[in-house]
Amino acid sequence: MKKVLITGKTSYIGRSFKTYVEANYPSELQVDSISVRGNAWREYDFSGYDAVLHVAGKAHADVSNVSEAVKREYYAVNKDLAVAVAEKYKSERSGFSQFIYLSSIIVYGQKVKRITAETPTAPENFYGDSKVQAELALRPLSSQAFQVLLIRPPMIYGPDSKGNFPILVKLAKKSAVFPKVANQRSMLFVDNLNEFIKQLIIKQQTTNIYFPQNLEYVNTTELVREIRRFQNKNIILLPGFSGFIHLLMRKSNKLGVYASKAFGSLVYEKQLSTMDKIKINDYQVLDFERSIRGSI
Numbered sequence: 135m136k137k138v139l140i141t142g143k144t145s146y147i148g149r150s151f152k153t154y155v156e157a158n159y160p161s162e163l164q165v166d167s168i169s170v171r172g173n174a175w176r177e178y179d180f181s182g183y184d185a186v187l188h189v190a191g192k193a194h195a196d197v198s199n200v201s202e203a204v205k206r207e208y209y210a211v212n213k214d215l216a217v218a219v220a221e222k223y224k225s226e227r228s229g230f231s232q233f234i235y236l237s238s239i240i241v242y243g244q245k246v247k248r249i250t251a252e253t254p255t256a257p258e259n260f261y262g263d264s265k266v267q268a269e270l271a272l273r274p275l276s277s278q279a280f281q282v283l284l285i286r287p288p289m290i291y292g293p294d295s296k297g298n299f300p301i302l303v304k305l306a307k308k309s310a311v312f313p314k315v316a317n318q319r320s321m322l323f324v325d326n327l328n329e330f331i332k333q334l335i336i337k338q339q340t341t342n343i344y345f346p347q348n349l350e351y352v353n354t355t356e357l358v359r360e361i362r363r364f365q366n367k368n369i370i371l372l373p374g375f376s377g378f379i380h381l382l383m384r385k386s387n388k389l390g391v392y393a394s395k396a397f398g399s400l401v402y403e404k405q406l407s408t409m410d411k412i413k414i415n416d417y418q419v420l421d422f423e424r425s426i427r428g429s430i
Contacts, residue, residue, distance in 0.1 A: 140167035142190030292324030
């Protein structure tokens with residue numbers, strides 16, 4: 135049995151992963167979790183763990199018009215804390231070990247539509263840059279015995295998830311009229327992510343950047359229609375709004391950011407999501423329809 139330590143006890147991903155493993159793989163993985171707020175975690179013994187899943191972080195919210203102090207806090211939590219945890223783990227652990235860092239698709243910014251292996255990172259704000267700087271600081275710690283795995287998931291959703299997905303669900307439940315758009319988004323159901331992380335550990339994947347996603351790309355209009363269908367509600371889809379929406383997306387203000395997140399295209403090429411011993415089909419616990427039904 136492999137032992138996994140989650141650093142970030144109250145995080146949505148950390149709690150979901152622990153619950154998922156205990157329900158499905160209790161004989162393969164033992165999962166413990168600790169808080170890394172304050173300094174008490176520095177006294178915890180990391181030496182007995184085969185993997186550390188670092189999910190502690192300051193999630194993005196409204197990144198406009200914030201103070202320099204708030205920006206520094208993002209770097210302190212998303213970068214400096216991650217490096218401190220990794221260095222402690224490396225200094226205490228002997229033998230093969232994995233440090234798994236949860237980064238984000240946000241490192242590519244919002245201007246790119248299709249991400250390939252050659253697409254450079256281009257963060258548009260301090261939140262995205264804090265993730266990039268963390269990745270850059272963590273990778274040099276890698277060695278033959280100490281593997282650093284960086285995960286850049288797209289939008290994660292699931293029961294009681296936070297972020298943009300529940301906002302879209304709330305909008306879909308209230309609005310019987312919605313614009314018809316032809317975008318594509320990569321998304322990731324939380325248990326598909328949990329299965330992916332489990333396989334990273336069991337199959338002893340090594341230092342690399344990983345891009346898990348659902349098998350299906352998602353169209354925003356179809357997503358809203360599915361949500362309303364599950365609620366036994368009809369919807370009227372309005373064509374002809376593409377020009378207006380694209381005009382909004384070009385705005386650099388808060389409205390433009392929201393429009394880009396809701397109606398813009400942002401996908402990983404599917405081949406990015408198959409790496410080494412893990413194929414994209416290997417971690418699809420639920421298909422899109424069932425995962426949406428279970429998330430609303």
